[in-house]
Amino acid sequence: MRSLALTEAGVDAVAEGLTVSTEVDRLTSELLTSGEWRDAEFSEYNVTADAGAIEGGRDHPLRAMAERVKDVLVGMGFQEMQGPHADAEFWINDCLFMPQDHPARTHWDQFALDVPPMQELPDGVREDVEAAHREGVGPDGDGYHSPWGEEMARQIDLRGHTTSLSARHLAGVAEGDLEPPQRYFSIEKAYRNDEIDATHLLEFFQIEGWVMAEDLSVRDLMGTFTEFYEQFGITDLRFKPTYNPYTEPSFELFGEHPVTGEVVEIGNSGIFRPEMLEPLGVDCDVMAWGLALERLMMLVTGAEDIRDVHGTLVDLEYLRTEEVRY
């Protein structure tokens, strides 16, 4: 039972007499098949008013960014790599000509796993990597004056960079021996023991890419990155010569943040050193680069804190309302 009270105006209206009519507010199959719709009186829609809210499913914005980068790289002729997240330091560090007493190879910088050491290192490659560390490569190459032991090389870590995947591919253990020319990429997680802040997380997506060909130059490297970053509207790319243990020459890449105007480092690149390539059995040039997907995302979307973008602290409101990018 419902009851309602009439206002005075309502009482007047009833006193003047009411006409009963039926208004239709939605179409039914009956209305259509019977043809009644022709004579039906339709209620008026307020077409300018907001309708009720509806939540659909959406891709995670960072995932969407990764998809976009994959599209660009595939368009540039890059094949996608994959490989283990937990890997021996051999593939993560030793193949990259990082001396075993390098300060970055302590637990302060990387996540060692509490598991037994890797069962097997690849025969031949293992010996050649050790020789590169001890004696260098080439007729007048020098090695490091640092100890090298297989025990450390077998230790399993969460990879500190996805360059371990590049090392596995270049060595031919991932997809067999590769003949030049080749282009490969991956957008996968890397893990670093860092202070968590607005621009650093313990795990992040690294965009890793490399080109293998005869006679690559620094200009080819710069040209590749210029093209890549232009796809994301970054045209003021700057190259700063830098040092990496496994590339020479090496460059840091800088771009301008669209909101803060700050010049931020968005990548690191170079031509792989012979001490890395020769033990892996590669006898042509390979240029490579790595950058954090989150950094690129910040540059493209203007996001200022990556903790908002990635991880379990994410705000559903952000996932639901962030503008879709394509």
Added chain:
Amino acid sequence: MPTVDIDTDELRELTGYDEKSDEQLKEDLFGLGLEFEGEKENGDLQFEFEPDRLDRLSVEGVARSLRYQYGDDRGLTIPATNSAEWTIRVEDVPEQRPYVTGAVVRGLDLDEATLDSLIQLQEKLHATMGRKRAKGAIGVHDLTMLKGETGTDDDEKSIRYTGIDPEGDRFVPLEGDSDMTPAEVIDEHHIGAEYGHLVEDFERVPAIYDSIGLFSFPPVINGRRTEVTTDSRDLFVEMTGTDQWTIDHMLSIVCYSLAARGGTIEDVRIEYETAPEEYPPDLVRPDFSTHTKTVAHDRIETTLGIDLEERDVLDLLERSGLEGTPTDDGRYDVEIPPYRVDVLHPVDVIDDIGRAYGFNELDPRYPDVGTIGGRHERSRLERAVRASLVGLGFQDLLNFHMTDEAELSGRMSLGDAEDVLGAADPARIRNPYSEDYTVVRSWLLPSIMQVLENNTHRSYPQDLAEVGFVAHRDDDENTRVAEARHVAGALARHEVSYEDGKARLQALAADFGADLETPPTEHPSFIPRPRRRGGPRRRIGRRHRRTPPRGAGRTRPRVARRRVRVRRSGTAVDVSLPIFSVVQSTVAFPNHGTVTFASRSCATA
């Protein structure tokens, strides 16, 4: 990245450019790869620099690099040395730290700034090449305070590097006012607390003597007797360590700096009982000999992507502080000075040439190399699954792979349960940085639960799903870790039933042509099935138990219902969550064979 503090007045004096402003200097230093970090309290400017150029750890080395950049210095510079008066005799030395080197530097005029710079260089070399003094440690002494032990020849003076019982002798250490044994220094002195661990296991600890007695306890601390002050004019520099090459090169870097301050370098003889491998028993140090790298002209051109004349290359080498001599076969023999510890291969010389030429002068060009691009099958599958989930109304999540065990099992009520989803032994991090990140996640639901927990203030329904990485310890794997991709989802609504979850899982399985079986199961995270006798539920259970066992191309999901009380900021929200998580789901592709989600690779049958 290491940093170096620079007094710009010093830099102006050492480069000879009095008129350069701080701003101009900052820009010039950026060109060398030194990035301005900030101003120190004492007015020094702090710069970050590349850790390969350890010759730039102090203002003298930075000034030298700038003078090459400005073109004021060219080619090789080798400081002159006077012949040796002093000897370091190595006797009965601790086998864990057998090597020593040294030099005498005379005629210095040390003011506060110069002394600060020397101390900085010493500290920075310790931190980098010296591997926190483990590989090499520097001791600088006031030469006039040393009284040499005399040998047969009266002109000959020597000090002795040896090993002693940690309680075998006493000396007054720096920043101390009474004499102590090395053992007491390790236990009681604040420097001992910092570096004592390097030698505390030694039966005999390193010690240096002159004819007066013990004056240094490397690599921990020097004695106060030989402390260097602004009154010191002549210095004795000694270094001990575990590698002769490393300490010799640390010494070269220090000597170059002191020579830049007007010091005259004097050789020191080292007399070993047992010489380091590949070295003669008697050494004369510092070793300012150069080494040579042979670089091909065409390799320089291909790496830089430009054409160069021979005279251009020679000029660029000189501007890098190197010296090139052309050979008959289109190469250069390039001499490298002793302070350049970073040049290991001819590519390092090419990098120097590129820097001297100016990498920013090079025009980018897109490489003329044709390759075919494509995505990995696993990544295509993940994308397709994600698209299906989004189509079913799920918000796609992207969570961390690292978490802690409480989230993984405790908060999921796993207890001691075995053989259930999520109970696999996780891969643990050996030295966790934070107690929130101690393991790699072995299943996805805990991540989704955390997102639900953190978003109770947001509107419902919250339909969440993730396609993501999981791993667990497996000693049979070469990496000792089994890695996989799982799919999981949750529906959080004010009212929801098992069928809501099942319907979505069914749709997902159907999208990929997979057969779906959902036999009843128990899982400690989920509300147990009712145990009433008779009644419809039990019949459903029985029916499920009669379903055929799993086979190839089948999916084995666990589906159950759980009531979760999520608390946040003092408010409690009750939500029913049918949760599904596909385990070892084998999805059959009609035209592409079989793809397994749960294995690390996408095996195509």
